[in-house]
Amino acid sequence: MSEKKFETIAIRHQMQRSAQKEHSAPIYATSSFMFDDAEDARSLFADEKEGNIYSRYSNPNNDEFIEKLCLLEGAETGMAMASGMAAMFTSMAAFLSSGDHVVASRSLFGSTHQILTKLLPKWGITHSYVDIRDLEGWEKAITSKTKMIFLETPSNPALDLIDLEYIVGLAKSRGIIVNVDNCFASPYIQNPIKWGADIVTHSATKFIDGQGRVLGGAVVTSKELFPEIKFMARHTGPAMSPFHGWLLSKSLETLPVRMEKHCDNAMHLASTLEGHPSLQQVKYPFLKSFPQYELAKKQMRLGGGIVTFELKGGIEQGRKFLDALKMISLSANLGDTRTIATHPASTTHSKLSEEERLAVGITPGLVRISVGLEHIDDILEDINKALEASAS
Numbered sequence: 525m526s527e528k529k530f531e532t533i534a535i536r537h538q539m540q541r542s543a544q545k546e547h548s549a550p551i552y553a554t555s556s557f558m559f560d561d562a563e564d565a566r567s568l569f570a571d572e573k574e575g576n577i578y579s580r581y582s583n584p585n586n587d588e589f590i591e592k593l594c595l596l597e598g599a600e601t602g603m604a605m606a607s608g609m610a611a612m613f614t615s616m617a618a619f620l621s622s623g624d625h626v627v628a629s630r631s632l633f634g635s636t637h638q639i640l641t642k643l644l645p646k647w648g649i650t651h652s653y654v655d656i657r658d659l660e661g662w663e664k665a666i667t668s669k670t671k672m673i674f675l676e677t678p679s680n681p682a683l684d685l686i687d688l689e690y691i692v693g694l695a696k697s698r699g700i701i702v703n704v705d706n707c708f709a710s711p712y713i714q715n716p717i718k719w720g721a722d723i724v725t726h727s728a729t730k731f732i733d734g735q736g737r738v739l740g741g742a743v744v745t746s747k748e749l750f751p752e753i754k755f756m757a758r759h760t761g762p763a764m765s766p767f768h769g770w771l772l773s774k775s776l777e778t779l780p781v782r783m784e785k786h787c788d789n790a791m792h793l794a795s796t797l798e799g800h801p802s803l804q805q806v807k808y809p810f811l812k813s814f815p816q817y818e819l820a821k822k823q824m825r826l827g828g829g830i831v832t833f834e835l836k837g838g839i840e841q842g843r844k845f846l847d848a849l850k851m852i853s854l855s856a857n858l859g860d861t862r863t864i865a866t867h868p869a870s871t872t873h874s875k876l877s878e879e880e881r882l883a884v885g886i887t888p889g890l891v892r893i894s895v896g897l898e899h900i901d902d903i904l905e906d907i908n909k910a911l912e913a914s915a916s
């Protein structure tokens with residue numbers, strides 16, 4: 525199937541059907557699988573042949589999901605995980621040992637930041653943060669102990685980018701593993717492995733599911749690096765439920781059409797809001813005014829589903845704006861069919877000091893919109909009315 529186009533793989537890559545000839549895949553709700561005989565059991569356990577043993581190791585639904593995701597990301601192999609954080613943690617813990625060092629972009633998903641700052645230090649693993657746009661900073665932060673570079677591009681919520689080709693160039697000659705959390709872009713928009721990244725991690729909870737229903741995650745990589753991930757995952761147990769594997773494989777079928785629409789709506793929203801009298805700045809990677817527009821065009825197929833803007837009235841107006849929305853949801857998720865608004869300074873990032881927030885691009889009036897699939901006129905009306913109501 526691998527020469528087929530993205531949309532076709534997303535729909536047609538499927539597991540072998542059973543004797544029932546079902547069109548849509550069944551759910552393999554089973555914790556274990558049977559062996560034909562003692563020799564079959566022995567050879568499966570000895571890794572001499574491929575096959576299912578136990579659903580903590582593999583399951584047909586999870587395999588269908590992950591094999592398809594690998595084809596879509598350009599990866600050789602991978603593993604489905606129970607959540608995005610299970611994927612982030614496993615992909616780090618599998619390779620890092622006491623004394624190792626990680627260089628990471630400063631603006632990371634909150635729980636990833638907690639892993640780097642609170643958990644990994646317990647095992648003697650240190651890190652340095654770099655402003656994602658500071659090219660020299662990346663090189664300066666690397667030491668002889670650096671084993672991994674971890675980053676998110678576009679960053680959340682500031683939407684800053686880093687040139688993946690540049691980062692891979694820094695890492696390759698030094699034998700450093702490049703691990704990219706690609707959940708903001710989704711595999712339809714950006715494929716870090718094609719630029720040379722070693723590992724791509726996902727929270728499938730976001731655009732991959734795209735319908736706000738389940739938690740899921742994935743780690744995809746090369747055959748060379750995979751054994752460490754497989755060993756760590758099999759024996760520590762961050763396994764995905766077969767029901768979620770089934771749902772997420774179904775979700776991938778519509779990822780291309782959903783992403784086209786998310787991006788279409790997001791582009792429309794961003795260009796309409798640009799120049800609005802209540803707003804200081806509107807950011808969207810495919811707007812000509814975006815500071816890293818050229819880079820966005822280089823490594824992203826489309827601009828993504830997230831738009832941010834800066835309210836002139838700061839924190840106070842941010843809160844008023846959220847309260848004035850009638851349709852758009854206030855929620856901690858993103859990548860849903862439903863448009864979601866977040867005011868990071870008063871919610872997700874309220875525990876940081878103002879200085880820390882500014883260091884990751886979170887200004888007091890910053891609002892993040894995860895643009896959904898409703899009609900753009902209704903999204904615009906809700907936002908315009910809330911802007912009007914909050915400006916007074």
Ligand SMILES: *Cc1c(COP(=O)(O)O)cnc(C)c1O
Nearest residue numbers: 607608609633705707727729740
């Ligand atoms: C949501 C998210 C995660 C964590 O994923 P879960 O599925 O919630 O565990 C990690 N990274 C990014 C960028 C995210 O948005």
